Amino acid sequence: MWQVTPAGDRGLLVTLGHTIDPALLGQVLALDKALADRRPSGLISTVPAYASLLCHYDAGVTDTARLQASILELEGHLDVALALGSVLDVPTRYDGPDLAGVALATNLTPAGVIEMHAGREYLVYCVGFAPGFTYCGALPDQLSLPRLASPRLRVSAGSIGIAGRQTGIYAVESPGGWHLIGRTALQLFDPAADPPARFKPGDRLRFIPTS
């Protein structure tokens, strides 16, 4: 059951589920596309993330009841198969300040952490938090660690971190509480580019170790 709740006086949040699951992301992206195609009156923009979709609307044109009805009539009528695009390579130098600590906490060698992190394909679940920040999953269970007890005030652009069953790429300098294991020279956010973010939810990527 989708749940539609007000997010202030200009937003409706559609919650499709409560887990990190490729099938749920597929539903979110299918709903996003269906709304983009149908353009219900008053809908201004949408924001997908993991298992939910935020709909910003013009309160002078529509109201929550009407927009909610346009959203809910799509439930059960979407093609939810995730379109599988090509896999993008993210060249990665595994020299992050937390690599040794992650190895210690996971009973692996640093080389083992690298092999495990780089050894699979990831799905992009969300671009959010900060400009271009790319949330990917799922990390192997063995690499799953709680966030840092005390977040760093500055994490440099290009840093690659892990937290829980997620791995992510910091596209711009920001604070951050993830364990930093590497970095990439790939530019993930460019305000002069269209679109400004390199990745979008549903993309797939792979970390390629470089020296």
Place this chain on the structure above:
Amino acid sequence: MIEVVDAGRWTTVQDRGRPGLERFGLPPGGAADWFAAAVANRIVGNPQDAAILECTATGPTLRFSAAAVVALAGGHSTRAANWQPIPIAQGASLTVGTIAPGLRSYIAVRGGIDVPPVLGSRSFCQRGSFGGGFGRPLQRGDALAVGRLGDRDPLSAPWPESHRLPARGPWEVRVIPGPQLDAFAGDALQRLTATACRVTPEIDRMGLRLATPGLRLQSHEIVTVPMTAGAIQVTPSGGLIVLHVDHQSTGGYPAIATVITADLALLAQARPGDTVRFRNVDPTEAARAWRRLTGWLELDP
């Protein structure tokens, strides 16, 4: 041109921001006190999307190489006239000084501040280090061009006091429950609205941390969700973060309620130590509050 003689504490170019790009991780941005910025533009005869200067705590000193008409609105400048057109002679200066009561004062210049738009807006985006002309707050020695956006006559009298928002707390801030209300116990919102919250020193355009003396809310964890300005996030320690215009586009702490758009302007003026009380309203009252303020902007006082 306008020369920045002294930049003040944190002065940035802002307009109505760049909403709609949250899916790329961008905040909507724009003037934190959207109402004061709109009034300042109205006083000098600018359209509402003209870029203005947002001054924080201590404003700048500016020298004008050509005659200009400016206006200050919002937090109270202790050195310049507030809420009225100020004619500036060629070569003359404007000093804003300390801002109190209130936290943010908006300087509109007839014609608008003309810096190159980035992603559809002239607003400085701190998290992305772009926009606002320099990709940073103003510094001494910066030069700002003035545009040609003035499409109405400047007002001839001060903006009426009856059509201003309060500049000092205690603040009554209206909220709509949710979107993650069900991550909390059934009486949580009622307990929150019964609490006098206190603004901590940790406040900026991204959000305001509030303390809730005598109240420690608890929630269950949620999967990262998209966030809006006004979302009242409850952190694991039980404190609140009220997201503002430069908020993170997604968040992992549940939002118990969301501040209505009209009252985001109030929070932009809140200072550390101020008291904030939240009041639960429905969308009809939120819409009425919005129409009241936009109605004031359409007046011809």
